[in-house]
Amino acid sequence: MFGDLWRFDTDQFQGLDWFRQMMDEFFPETGAADIRSVPRGSFPMINVGSTDDAIRVYVFAPGLTASDLDVSVQNNVLTLRGKREVPTPKSESEERRPYFRRERFSGEFARSIALPDGLDADRAEARFHNGVFEVLLPKREELKPRRIEIKAA
Known part of the structure; x- marks a missing residue:
C-alpha cells in the first residue's frame, strides 16, 4: 500500500543537481570538495x-x-x-576551442x-x-x- 511513497523519480532531483553545478561554477573557490579536508582546487x-x-x-x-x-x-x-x-595546444584550432569544464x-x-x-x-x-x-x-x-x-x- 505505501510502497510507492518510497520510490522517487530521478527527474525530481535533476533540478538540484543542476543548481549545485551552477553554484560550483559561480563560486569555485568556496566549500570543500566532496569528503576531502581541503578546499576545492587545492x-x-x-x-x-x-x-x-x-x-x-x-x-x-x-x-x-x-x-x-x-x-x-x-x-x-x-x-x-x-x-x-x-x-x-598542438594546433591553432585546438587553442581556440571553448572549454565546457576545466578542472586541471x-x-x-x-x-x-x-x-x-x-x-x-x-x-x-x-x-x-x-x-x-x-x-x-x-x-x-x-x-x-x-x-x-x-x-x-
Whole structure:
C-alpha cells in the first residue's frame, strides 16, 4: 500500500543537481570538495601519516618532476612550492576551442602543513617516484617510544 511513497523519480532531483553545478561554477573557490579536508582546487593533494620513527608526507603531484617542487621545513611547518604548466595546444584550432569544464590546475602553487613538535628537520629526506613525492621527517630519539623492561622484585 505505501510502497510507492518510497520510490522517487530521478527527474525530481535533476533540478538540484543542476543548481549545485551552477553554484560550483559561480563560486569555485568556496566549500570543500566532496569528503576531502581541503578546499576545492587545492594542489597538490597530500596524505600525512605517523609511525613510531617518523612522520611521512605523501604528495600527489602528477605531471611534476623532482625539479618542479621545492620542499622546505621551518618551525614545524612543511611548505611545498612549485609551478605546474598548462600543456600547450598542438594546433591553432585546438587553442581556440571553448572549454565546457576545466578542472586541471595550472600555475604557481604553495601548500603549508603544520607538523607536530619533536621532528628532526636536519635528517629530513624527500623521494620522488611516478608523480608521488614522499617526505620523511624522522622523530628525535628522545621522543620515540621506548620499551621499558619489567624486572622481577
